[in-house]
Amino acid sequence: MRQSKLFTKTRKESPADEVSKNAEFLIRGGFVHKEMAGVYSYLPLGLRVLNKIENIIREEMNKAGGQEILMSTFQPKDNWEKTGRWTGMDDLYKVSDSSGREVALGPTHEEIVVPILKNYVTSYKDLPVAVYQIQNKFRMELRAKSGMLRGREFIMKDMYSFHTSQEDFEKFYEKMKEVYKTVFNRAGIGHLTYLTFASGGTFSKYSHEFQTITAAGEDTIYLDETSGVALNKEVLNDEVLAQLHLEREKLVEHKSIEVGNIFDLKTKYSKPFDLSFTDEKGEKNIVLMGCYGIGLGRLMGTVVEALSDDKGIIWPEAIAPFQIHLLSLGEDVAVLKEADTVYESLLKAGVEVLFDDRTGLSAGEKFSDADLLGMPLRAVVSARSIKDLPSGGIEIKKRTEEKGKIVTLDELLKIFKK
Amino acid sequence: MRQSKLFTKTRKESPADEVSKNAEFLIRGGFVHKEMAGVYSYLPLGLRVLNKIENIIREEMNKAGGQEILMSTFQPKDNWEKTGRWTGMDDLYKVSDSSGREVALGPTHEEIVVPILKNYVTSYKDLPVAVYQIQNKFRMELRAKSGMLRGREFIMKDMYSFHTSQEDFEKFYEKMKEVYKTVFNRAGIGHLTYLTFASGGTFSKYSHEFQTITAAGEDTIYLDETSGVALNKEVLNDEVLAQLHLEREKLVEHKSIEVGNIFDLKTKYSKPFDLSFTDEKGEKNIVLMGCYGIGLGRLMGTVVEALSDDKGIIWPEAIAPFQIHLLSLGEDVAVLKEADTVYESLLKAGVEVLFDDRTGLSAGEKFSDADLLGMPLRAVVSARSIKDLPSGGIEIKKRTEEKGKIVTLDELLKIFKK
Numbered sequence: 001m002r003q004s005k006l007f008t009k010t011r012k013e014s015p016a017d018e019v020s021k022n023a024e025f026l027i028r029g030g031f032v033h034k035e036m037a038g039v040y041s042y043l044p045l046g047l048r049v050l051n052k053i054e055n056i057i058r059e060e061m062n063k064a065g066g067q068e069i070l071m072s073t074f075q076p077k078d079n080w081e082k083t084g085r086w087t088g089m090d091d092l093y094k095v096s097d098s099s100g101r102e103v104a105l106g107p108t109h110e111e112i113v114v115p116i117l118k119n120y121v122t123s124y125k126d127l128p129v130a131v132y133q134i135q136n137k138f139r140m141e142l143r144a145k146s147g148m149l150r151g152r153e154f155i156m157k158d159m160y161s162f163h164t165s166q167e168d169f170e171k172f173y174e175k176m177k178e179v180y181k182t183v184f185n186r187a188g189i190g191h192l193t194y195l196t197f198a199s200g201g202t203f204s205k206y207s208h209e210f211q212t213i214t215a216a217g218e219d220t221i222y223l224d225e226t227s228g229v230a231l232n233k234e235v236l237n238d239e240v241l242a243q244l245h246l247e248r249e250k251l252v253e254h255k256s257i258e259v260g261n262i263f264d265l266k267t268k269y270s271k272p273f274d275l276s277f278t279d280e281k282g283e284k285n286i287v288l289m290g291c292y293g294i295g296l297g298r299l300m301g302t303v304v305e306a307l308s309d310d311k312g313i314i315w316p317e318a319i320a321p322f323q324i325h326l327l328s329l330g331e332d333v334a335v336l337k338e339a340d341t342v343y344e345s346l347l348k349a350g351v352e353v354l355f356d357d358r359t360g361l362s363a364g365e366k367f368s369d370a371d372l373l374g375m376p377l378r379a380v381v382s383a384r385s386i387k388d389l390p391s392g393g394i395e396i397k398k399r400t401e402e403k404g405k406i407v408t409l410d411e412l413l414k415i416f417k418k
Numbered sequence: 419m420r421q422s423k424l425f426t427k428t429r430k431e432s433p434a435d436e437v438s439k440n441a442e443f444l445i446r447g448g449f450v451h452k453e454m455a456g457v458y459s460y461l462p463l464g465l466r467v468l469n470k471i472e473n474i475i476r477e478e479m480n481k482a483g484g485q486e487i488l489m490s491t492f493q494p495k496d497n498w499e500k501t502g503r504w505t506g507m508d509d510l511y512k513v514s515d516s517s518g519r520e521v522a523l524g525p526t527h528e529e530i531v532v533p534i535l536k537n538y539v540t541s542y543k544d545l546p547v548a549v550y551q552i553q554n555k556f557r558m559e560l561r562a563k564s565g566m567l568r569g570r571e572f573i574m575k576d577m578y579s580f581h582t583s584q585e586d587f588e589k590f591y592e593k594m595k596e597v598y599k600t601v602f603n604r605a606g607i608g609h610l611t612y613l614t615f616a617s618g619g620t621f622s623k624y625s626h627e628f629q630t631i632t633a634a635g636e637d638t639i640y641l642d643e644t645s646g647v648a649l650n651k652e653v654l655n656d657e658v659l660a661q662l663h664l665e666r667e668k669l670v671e672h673k674s675i676e677v678g679n680i681f682d683l684k685t686k687y688s689k690p691f692d693l694s695f696t697d698e699k700g701e702k703n704i705v706l707m708g709c710y711g712i713g714l715g716r717l718m719g720t721v722v723e724a725l726s727d728d729k730g731i732i733w734p735e736a737i738a739p740f741q742i743h744l745l746s747l748g749e750d751v752a753v754l755k756e757a758d759t760v761y762e763s764l765l766k767a768g769v770e771v772l773f774d775d776r777t778g779l780s781a782g783e784k785f786s787d788a789d790l791l792g793m794p795l796r797a798v799v800s801a802r803s804i805k806d807l808p809s810g811g812i813e814i815k816k817r818t819e820e821k822g823k824i825v826t827l828d829e830l831l832k833i834f835k836k
Contacts, residue, residue, distance in 0.1 A: 007485055007538055007547045033534045035490045036521070041530060042488040050488070067425055070460040070468070072453045073491070073554060074571045095513050095523065097558050097570075103454070105513065105523075112459060116451045120425055129425045136491060136554060140515050152515075153492045 022301035023147025038144025038152035048321035079111035132159035148301030188316020210260035222251035313374030325375035329382035339381035440719035441565025456562025456570035466739035550577035566719030606734020628678035640669035731792030743793035747800035
């Protein structure tokens with residue numbers, strides 16, 4: 001895409017009402033627009049990142065056997081009364097219409113997915129099944145202040161699995177641990193992300209979180225660096241340490257962000273709706289459930305927190321809005337023509353390229369925009385780079401490198417050949 | 419996909435609480451699940467249709483130069499007060515948090531998109547620009563009764579364009595008329611859909627709607643069949659007839675569904691936010707706007723209303739959940755093996771195929787499921803079809819045909835070769 005056509009622009013000044021680095025960079029870069037605390041709109045560059053994260057998650061959920069659906073935001077009050085959460089959940093938004101009828105704005109979807117499955121599950125032959133969606137959620141956060149990390153409105157992938165036995169559930173749950181690791185590896189934060197023991201809440205002894213180590217994290221985890229086992233501060237006690245064979249003095253404390261979680265729901269939500277199946281012996285049993293969440297905006301924000309530097313964002317290749325940021329410097333006709341050729345050649349080769357073809361800007365302004373926007377590779381066409389054409393032509397530099405090097409167009413194209 | 423793995427099932431009985439054909443077939447087929455009046459969740463088959471419609475729309479909006487964004491559902495009350503719609507719009511949902519702060523649930527996004535553009539538009543050089551999103555909307559419909567045609571929660575594509583002059587706006591508006599025709603052609607209802615003159619509401623003399631003729635429509639249009647010009651009943655008067663060079667007695671009345679609309683917004687929403695630009699002479703002017711909507715769920719419902727028969731849905735090829743529905747009949751091992759071969763060959767050729775591999779069902783049950791689900795092509799492998807292998811093997815029949823014919827696997831594959 002030509003940057004001259006992109007309707008957003010970068011800005012130098014930090015937004016006055018944001019304290020978090022992720023929101024600062026994402027707003028300054030024109031990735032998102034803040035509507036109010038905890039509510040953001042995605043602008044073209046931000047939506048491209050979101051879509052890439054979404055595709056990684058979708059591919060991995062499909063590989064794990066998940067069937068994609070899309071549930072509603074409006075949820076019947078009756079369903080929430082059945083599970084006791086209409087009054088039992090503090091952060092539930094309730095909406096009335098002019099006739100006074102109330103509905104919930106979905107913060108999660110057990111109250112919807114279980115009645116859906118009840119239409120289709122009657123026998124053990126219908127199980128196991130796993131369904132998931134990528135959808136907008138609402139949660140009443142009165143003090144949303146961490147940018148994309150904690151929203152009042154946010155996009156989540158939530159998967160729900162349904163099983164005939166605890167054993168079958170556990171097999172799937174173990175598989176999902178690996179699936180989640182793959183997702184975070186592909187998104188570029190695998191090396192900072194640990195499967196973490198956490199409290200299971202009221203219905204299960206433990207749950208598992210995926211925690212990404214970064215200074216901005218609101219959570220605290222204790223990591224055994226040798227084994228890679230981590231536990232959330234909330235479960236740091238002698239009993240848990242003994243169970244996990246960990247020694248307290250070997251654990252290192254880190255601030256971290258919860259980028260995913262997986263839960264054993266047992267029959268907590270299937271029972272109120274009598275979601276049951278007939279087993280091989282003709283006996284009726286309640287279905288066992290698990291759930292598996294990843295916040296997409298939060299993942300985006302975490303990547304920015306964990307991988308940026310002073311100058312801006314450093315997107316991992318797999319989720320960068322574009323694979324390469326091409327810059328033309330100066331107003332020299334030969335430079336502009338050569339940059340155009342490079343742009344068209346990259347497009348033709350199927351490379352996603354943001355082309356800073358804007359005129360009237362200094363090299364310094366273009367470089368600092370490129371650093372802020374954070375494409376993994378920068379390519380510059382300038383009077384200097386084209387002076388030894390046809391052998392040279394383009395100066396390339398990774399976002400993480402200090403110094404670039406001159407390459408030919410063919411050499412540049414070769415980088416993107418699989 | 420193997421139908422034995424699909425978690426949804428068809429059902430014979432019509433849902434008791436639905437009066438519209440689109441909801442009846444979509445629920446019976448397991449495309450959607452009704453959560454409450456006017457609120458539906460999309461199940462795997464329905465989501466596939468939705469995604470195909472979405473892709474058609476996205477491709478055409480991108481071709482028209484639209485930049486995709488994704489705006490929030492929560493919208494600040496302040497913004498709605500600025501345009502006078504906080505109290506002026508009856509069907510606006512308002513939500514309070516526990517601190518009593520109110521926000522709007524977006525039924526449309528002028529109040530969000532204009533402030534976003536205000537960050538980036540200062541000069542005539544920044545214009546024109548067009549942005550769009552595909553996103554969930556909320557509208558307080560107290561009597562939602564037309565299935566997917568009129569929802570309290572529904573997915574829309576809404577595009578907003580921004581211009582320096584009425585002339586520039588009109589050029590874009592005319593282009594969008596053609597873009598919309600292309601969308602409805604591609605979605606399979608172009609032959610039933612007419613550009614229709616309608617009232618422009620309070621801020622513009624006329625607007626244009628795209629109306630699809632079908633008996634279930636809530637609108638009434640008058641069509642001049644020779645010219646293809648249509649007008650909404652609300653503007654059927656002598657002045658308009660004269661202006662459009664139409665004769666009242668040549669017009670044919672039809673029931674129809676509004677599947678899209680395009681509006682001249684002038685400065686109605688840019689003015690309250692002072693969205694302005696500096697022109698070539700250094701003078702400040704208010705930006706002119708247009709908006710362009712298509713409801714995706716409504717389009718899906720309209721296709722079902724317009725193209726189904728007594729037995730079920732007839733999906734156009736471009737938006738069918740699968741290109742072909744493959745059925746194996748009976749429990750004969752040779753049949754099941756041959757059907758498996760056909761399935762794997764179609765998958766390998768990149769064909770989207772729903773494979774009814776279920777056992778224990780009669781041929782009649784499978785045929786009626788195939789008719790209800792409505793894939794454009796049905797392929798049957800049965801003891802009869804494979805009896806003259808290798809020259810035969812598969813009986814194919816279009817959803818719209820009465821009689822099928824026997825083909826070889828190679829002949830079947832050839833149908834899908836581009």
